[in-house]
Amino acid sequence: MLPTIFYIGLSVLLFVIGVCGVLLRRSTLMVFMSIELMLNSANLALVTFANQRQSIDAQIMVFFVITIAAAEVAVGLALLVMIFMRKKTTNIDTMTTLKG
């Protein structure tokens, strides 16, 4: 049996590493991977609290988060392939089409 704060601390660390990835990297693929890392760290916190309170609902929520993440990755990577075909680069600074 370990203190809850160990798991939450690890989850926070992983989340912040993911935030750094989104802020620092210029490749869209890397930004995407960092977002996956952040989703995972949030899942870890949810599972920790599910165990602490012995309530199954948080585990169900993690299950749904994983489902939505799978859908999101499929659509996101399809969009990424489309953009790469047009612009021949994955650099996020070149994606300025929606700029007013």
Place this chain on the structure above:
Amino acid sequence: MELVIFVITAIVAIIGAIAMLTSRNAVHSALFLLLNFGAIAVLYLLLQAPFLFAVQLIVYAGAIIVLFLFVVMLLGAERDEEDANPIRWQAPVAITMAVLLIGEIIWVLVRQSQDSLARVGSSDSDFGSPAQIAQALFTTHLLPFEVASFVLLTALIGVVVLHQRQN
């Protein structure tokens, strides 16, 4: 014993995450991310979530990482980035903000929640067993389950439509 397993797994997870962040090659990044997902799956086992352990390995390690690797290799985009970073002050500001965020979250956790030091870990009860998850999933959470199936279907159709317009 549990502490030893936790510490080793946590170190592996953090090393995987940092290596993902710093490696220049996108294929290496995806593989380090796989390492991180595996470590988190082990933590799920420690936290009495064997079903989520299996789902994590199958969906994240099995499907999502493979999809990432496929796309990276298909595009040949392994090294396509960061020659000239146009915003010079971005990196130091980002790291400062990240450290601030860590401090803030830890402060809130320690300060606000009295039970943040309560203990978690495995016990002998059958909490988190697939049977219990299925019971909750198909009774209380049946509507979200159906909605999730629609979301997956929509994603599937969306991907097909996107790639058809391309040709």
